[in-house]
Amino acid sequence: MTGFEPPAPRLPPRLRGPLTAVLVTGPSMVPTLRHGDALLVRRGGRAVRPGDIVVAVFRSRPDLLVVKRAVRPVEGGWWVCGDNALGTDDSGTYGVADVLGRVVARYWPRPRRFSDRRV
Structure with a gap:
């Protein structure tokens, strides 16, 4: 035994508490969300439905935390896609995703509430 242990895979921070702030990075959700938008995410509450952000x-990538649109439930998880078809890596690339929370509001730079209606 050499005493060497490979480093554990780095996992993304999980959502803590019922409401968590998340910052959008990248263009995958344009035009709905943009790089730098600050979101309020709710863990729990009503069940995720197709069309929810x-x-x-x-x-397949547990180290990658993403903001996407839920399309349909599959294999105990969700098929998720970005709104920007030209600039997104989504379930078409990585497969099934496990949803950690639902976006309920954007609080920066332009406050906007994401209600039960489609956005």
């Missing part, structure tokens, strides 16, 4: 982790 969610924070998720791909099963």
